[in-house]
Amino acid sequence: MSVNAWIIVGDQPAISNLITVARSLGGPVGAVVAGPRSVAETVAASGVDKVVWCGAPDDVPAEASAPAVAETVAADPPRVVLAGRNPGERVLLGAAAARLKAAVLTGACTVSIDGGDVIVVNAVFGDIAEETVAVCGPVALLLDGGSVPPAAGDSVPIEEAAAAPLAMRVIETRTSGFDQVDLGEAHRVIGVGRGLAAKEDLAMVEALAKAVNAEIACSRPVAEGLNWMGKDRYIGSSGAHIAPQLYLAIGISGQLQHMVGVQGAQTIVAINSDPNAAVFSQTDYGLVGDLYQLVPAITAALK
Amino acid sequence: MRIVVAYKWTRDPAEATVRADGTVDWSRAKPGLSAYDPVAIELARQLAEVAGAELIGITAGGKGVAVPIASKAALSRGLDRVVIVEDESLAEAGRSELAAVLAEMVRYIGDVDLVVTGDSSVDVAAKMVPAVLAGELGWPAVAEVTAVSGTGVQAGALRVEQAVPGGVQVLEICGPAVLAASADAAVPRVPGMKELLAAARKPVELLELAALKVPPSNAIMTVAGRSRPERKARKGQLIDTSDPAVAAAELVAALREAGTL
Numbered sequence: 097m098s099v100n101a102w103i104i105v106g107d108q109p110a111i112s113n114l115i116t117v118a119r120s121l122g123g124p125v126g127a128v129v130a131g132p133r134s135v136a137e138t139v140a141a142s143g144v145d146k147v148v149w150c151g152a153p154d155d156v157p158a159e160a161s162a163p164a165v166a167e168t169v170a171a172d173p174p175r176v177v178l179a180g181r182n183p184g185e186r187v188l189l190g191a192a193a194a195r196l197k198a199a200v201l202t203g204a205c206t207v208s209i210d211g212g213d214v215i216v217v218n219a220v221f222g223d224i225a226e227e228t229v230a231v232c233g234p235v236a237l238l239l240d241g242g243s244v245p246p247a248a249g250d251s252v253p254i255e256e257a258a259a260a261p262l263a264m265r266v267i268e269t270r271t272s273g274f275d276q277v278d279l280g281e282a283h284r285v286i287g288v289g290r291g292l293a294a295k296e297d298l299a300m301v302e303a304l305a306k307a308v309n310a311e312i313a314c315s316r317p318v319a320e321g322l323n324w325m326g327k328d329r330y331i332g333s334s335g336a337h338i339a340p341q342l343y344l345a346i347g348i349s350g351q352l353q354h355m356v357g358v359q360g361a362q363t364i365v366a367i368n369s370d371p372n373a374a375v376f377s378q379t380d381y382g383l384v385g386d387l388y389q390l391v392p393a394i395t396a397a398l399k
Numbered sequence: 400m401r402i403v404v405a406y407k408w409t410r411d412p413a414e415a416t417v418r419a420d421g422t423v424d425w426s427r428a429k430p431g432l433s434a435y436d437p438v439a440i441e442l443a444r445q446l447a448e449v450a451g452a453e454l455i456g457i458t459a460g461g462k463g464v465a466v467p468i469a470s471k472a473a474l475s476r477g478l479d480r481v482v483i484v485e486d487e488s489l490a491e492a493g494r495s496e497l498a499a500v501l502a503e504m505v506r507y508i509g510d511v512d513l514v515v516t517g518d519s520s521v522d523v524a525a526k527m528v529p530a531v532l533a534g535e536l537g538w539p540a541v542a543e544v545t546a547v548s549g550t551g552v553q554a555g556a557l558r559v560e561q562a563v564p565g566g567v568q569v570l571e572i573c574g575p576a577v578l579a580a581s582a583d584a585a586v587p588r589v590p591g592m593k594e595l596l597a598a599a600r601k602p603v604e605l606l607e608l609a610a611l612k613v614p615p616s617n618a619i620m621t622v623a624g625r626s627r628p629e630r631k632a633r634k635g636q637l638i639d640t641s642d643p644a645v646a647a648a649e650l651v652a653a654l655r656e657a658g659t660l
Contacts, residue, residue, distance in 0.1 A: 108564075157570055159541060166534060181526075183542035183561065183579075190530020190540065193495050194502075199618035200494040202525040219628065221412040222524055225423050226626045233618030236495070238527060262539040263573035267558075271566040284659075308660065320582045327543075328564055333524050342659040352413040353524075359630060363659045365650065380633050380657075381650055385640035393647035398660075 099126035099146060101176045102169045104192060106158035106184035107131040109138040113242030114178045118144075121176060121209050128168045128257070130161035130188055136254050143248035152261045158184035162191035164259035170195045175214055175234060176207070180241025189236050198234035207237065222333040223356040240280070240337070274326030277311055284310035284342040287331055287358070288324075290317055291347015291368060291387055295324045301346060304391050307398040310344070315354045331357035347387050350375025367391065400452045403514045404443045404478065405501050405532070407433040407458060408469040409522045421625030430463060432472045435517035437587035439580045443515040444477035446547055455508060456481040459500045461490025465605055474598035475590035481601075482508060486608040494523070496616055498531035503611040505536060513557070514577045518543070526579070533577035541570060542579040 100123025103114045108131070118125040126146040129136040136149035148168045150161035169177055169192045177198065179189035193200050203219035205226065213230040216237070220227050279285060286305050288298065298312070305312050312329065319330040331338060332354045339360025346367050348354060355378050358364060366375040367383045367390050376382040383390055414428035440456070447454040456478040458464050465485040473481055484500055492500070505511050514536075516529040526542065533540030545567065546560040557572045562581055590598070636653075640646040654660040 157541075157568065159539060162534065162540070163537070182564065184563075186526055186542055187530045187533065187540045190498070190527055190532070191534035193527075194498070194531050194534025197499075197614060197617035198495060199616065199620050200525070200527050200531060202494070202527060215623070221415065221423055221522055223628070224412050224415065225417045225421055226628050227421070227622050228624035228626075230621045230623045231618050232621075233616070235618060238525070264539045264541075264570050264576075266568055267571050268569035269563075269566060270569075274565070276565050316582070323583070326565070327562055334519050334526065342654065359628075361631075363654065363657055364633060365654070376637070377635065378633060380636065381653060382635070382637045383640050383646055383650065384637065385643065385646070389643040390640060390646065393643040394650060397644070397647035397651045 097124050097145065099124050099172045099174050101125050101178060102174045102192070103127040103144065104165055104177065104179040104185055104188045105129040105131060105135060105139055106180070106182055106188060107135065108182065109135045109142070109244050110180060110241040111139065111142070112245040113240055114180065115142060115144065115245055116242070117207055117239060118176070118178055121207065126172065126174070128165050130158040130165055130184070137251070138244065140251040140254050141247040142245035145252060146255070147252055148255045148257050150257045150261070155265045156261050157264055157266050159187045160261035160264045162188055162262060164257040164261065166191040166195035167259045168257050173234065175209070176237060177234070178237045178239055181238055182241070185241070186238060189238060193236035196234040196236070198236045199231045200236045200238070201229065202238040204237050204239060222353055223359070224352065243278070272326050276326065277328055279311055279313055279329065279331070279336045279338050282311035282338070283340055284308055285313050285338055285340045286310045286344045286346060287313045287315065287348055288318055288346050289315040289348030295322070298324065300388070300391055304395045307395045310342070313338070315348050333357065345375055345379070346391060348375055349373050350378055400450060401508060401511045402443050402447045402450070402452045402454050403505055403508060403511050404440050404454065404456050405458065405514060405516045405528070406436040406440065406456055406473050407520045408460065408464045408472070409433050409520060411521050417627045419627060421627050430469070433517060434521040435519060435580070435582050437476055438582060438585050439515045439517040440473065440476040440478060441585040441587040442547065442580045445585065446513065452512070454479045457483070457501060457504045457508070459484040459489055459497060459504065461485070461487050470603045471595065471598045474601045475594040476587065479601065480604065482604045482606055484606045484608050484611070488608065493616070493620060494525050494527045495531050498528045499535055499613050499616070500608065500611065501528070501532050502535035503613050504606065507606065507611060512575050516577070516579045518579060518582050529577050529579040536575070536577070538575050538577055539572050540577040540579070541572070543581045544578045545581050545584050547578065
């Protein structure tokens with residue numbers, strides 16, 4: 097059996113979207129797992145045709161299995177190799193791409209096969225433009241992984257890779273104290289930007305989120321720099337891309353790098369004190385004013 | 400011993416416009432040091448000072464990456480010297496080709512113990528170049544690095560903190576490595592007149608692409624079409640906020656009518 101598409105899996109088996117894309121290309125789908133054995137077992141039951149587990153000890157990070165992943169993929173060279181966007185999976189995909197001397201694309205909107213070519217419609221330059229690319233040769237695709245796939249019938253046997261891990265180990269883990277979130281699942285999302293003066297003021301936003309049944313997200317500096325929320329909550333070209341029914345931007349200026357992440361939203365509302373903020377040209381409803389007055393007023397109006 | 404920082408001289412797509420045919424008009428975008436590269440340079444500078452290492456900047460790209468203002472911008476942030484490959488064939492290079500060139504530059508420099516990069520480039524934002532670069536070198540790579548400490552580079556063991564979903568993971572790595580710094584890994588210093596003047600006297604080495612034995616790609620990429628993505632048309636309706644309670648009621652009514660609440 098010659099694998100047509102390899103899926104690279106790190107610490108989490110959140111690969112439902114990767115399986116869907118790999119299956120749509122036809123041919124056998126293999127998965128190489130650099131995470132714990134339990135992840136390999138979940139993947140083996142997910143409907144893929146072949147599973148190889150790199151078998152590193154528990155205190156070894158997924159990244160250490162880069163040579164084993166590259167070796168496994170190169171031993172049965174595919175047309176396409178796919179991975180999710182987590183830092184560990186990016187490193188593993190990079191190792192596989194380097195070994196295969198593959199093209200690397202990270203903005204794929206659609207992927208298809210046309211004779212000898214892999215055709216990718218690829219968003220480029222922070223998603224401002226799209227290119228249709230025909231690739232003759234191996235392609236490495238970084239995609240949104242999706243969720244954990246449900247068990248789909250019998251498990252395939254788990255093979256083990258032989259290559260030794262790189263000299264790296266986990267000596268400590270600390271939780272951030274932030275709740276993890278899958279923004280992609282939320283129907284309504286409130287985005288908080290630097291217009292919010294203090295972390296304590298998030299309580300006011302949380303009250304609105306509760307009233308409107310929304311998840312709270314943010315612009316990049318709020319998660320990286322101010323550190324008010326986990327990094328899985330920032331929206332933008334290098335963060336989450338969401339398509340909720342409602343996106344409510346509070347104190348967000350509307351920079352391109354943020355707004356590309358919410359283009360798919362059905363309705364966009366923005367609150368900002370600056371009437372010239374770029375966000376107002378990209379919204380359905382704009383409220384120019386003091387968010388400290390408007391946010392509680394909206395919360396009250398919902399009751 | 401040597402620490403290398405890979406940086407990029409490029410333009411911000413926020414300043415670009417996309418023509419109706421999908422081609423990007425960069426004419427109004429001013430080139431600069433890519434947004435997160437100053438963080439990478441600062442992080443590497445701190446490590447180099449602790450380890451007593453030489454700090455070398457590398458970059459590869461099309462025409463313009465070797466202009467004096469570009470190398471000065473990088474050098475003034477604390478690099479000891481820069482090595483540059485400027486070749487028009489790299490202007491449209493893919494991530495893997497660029498990473499392969501950078502890997503050969505690291506080999507050319509020699510005696511390199513650590514490569515540091517930014518989180519992502521401001522224009523492409525793929526976050527893949529450090530990963531492929533490490534793959535080419537056969538070195539460990541860590542992305543989303545928030546801090547580097549511990550025994551120091553000199554002893555051959557690095558203590559690296561990495562942001563992972565839900566928290567932080569502390570790794571110990573032996574041997575040379577590639578680290579992609581997260582945007583908050585260090586607070587870059589703003590270079591003053593003294594640093595800018597010193598930068599003008601630091602060595603800039605221009606390397607010919609042909610002098611590096613860059614392995615060819617197995618994939619031939621052809622752009623078959625370009626387009627400007629359809630953006631959802633927005634209402635662009637401003638709600639009068641002179642009375643916040645009235646504005647709130649109007650917004651809630653509009654959202655209920657649209658079926659989003």
